[in-house]
Amino acid sequence: MEELRKRIVECDLCPRLVRFRVEVAKRRPKRYKDWEYWSRPLPGFGDEKARLLIVGLAPAAHGGNRTGRMFTGDGSGSWLAKALYETGFANKPESLHREDGFSLKDAYVTAVVRCVPPKNRPNSEEIENCNQYLVEEIKHLKNLKVILCLGSVALKGTLKALKKLYPEADLKGIKFGHGLLYRPSKLPFLLVTSYHPSRQNTQTGRLRWEEWISVFKKIREVLR
Ligand code: SF4
Structure with a gap:
């Protein structure tokens, strides 16, 4: 996993995103004027023995x-x-910066695209370029039991990776919706879908806290 993380951090396969991740730092808001931005791809983060993968x-x-x-x-x-803290997957209720002591237990967090895309919209080529890393992460996480996909793009990217890893699995009929749980045949994990907790969802009322936490409670029950 360490070798994979290093490869991800050094990746520059998507020219548009390579440019944009640096531009964002140049146009930083005043509140972050003293931050040294990461501006590189992000590897996954968490417990390598995790049973829960969040995408x-x-x-x-x-x-x-x-x-x-x-x-x-x-x-x-x-x-x-x-x-994650309220359902026992994290040691603290806040994740603020890399040295804050926040850690995950039995959970691993990743994304279908590792570089920030303009308007949060990666194109299909960028999703395909980055999919190899999700495939590798899933292979490394040997104890996985549940994959939680946050949003429809995360679900599509995850299904793309799973088709490569488990071509015999029956992934037809899996649709995005909040709090849905799927047990596809010939797939060794459950798939759960949820709205992404972006501001567009949480500040508009599309995703309320009770609906959000209920997904994690359901997963905790399944893992018990
Ligand atoms: S989005 Fe993924 S594939 Fe594209 S440059 Fe970033 S890490 Fe590489």
Whole structure:
């Protein structure tokens, strides 16, 4: 996994994203004027013995792209850290920066695209370029029992990786929706889908806290 992380951090396969991840740092808001932005691809983060894998979309411009850790330092990260803490998958309710002591237990967090995309919209070529890393991460996580996909793009990217890893698995009929749980035949994991905890969802009321935490409670029950 360490070797994989190093390869991810050095990746520059997507020219548009390579440019954008650096540009974002140049146009940083005043509140982060003293930050040295990460501005590189983000590897996954968490417990390598995890039974739960959480797959997001991509690093946020001033979240992961700034701090250098998945779901760290922005609103989505706050929602995720709090839910993971409340259901026993994290040691603290906040994920703020790389040296904050936040750690995951029995959970691993990743994304279908490792570089921040303009307007949070990676194109299909970028998703395909990055898919190899998700495939490798899933292979390394030997204890996986549940994969939680946050948003429809995360679900599509995850299905793409699973088709490569488990061509015999029956993945037809899997659709995105909040709190849905699938047990595809010939796949050794459950698949769970949820809205992404982005501000567009949490601040508009599309995703309320009770709906969000209920997904993690359901997963905790399954793992028991
Ligand atoms: S998005 Fe993925 S494949 Fe593209 S440059 Fe970043 S790490 Fe490499």
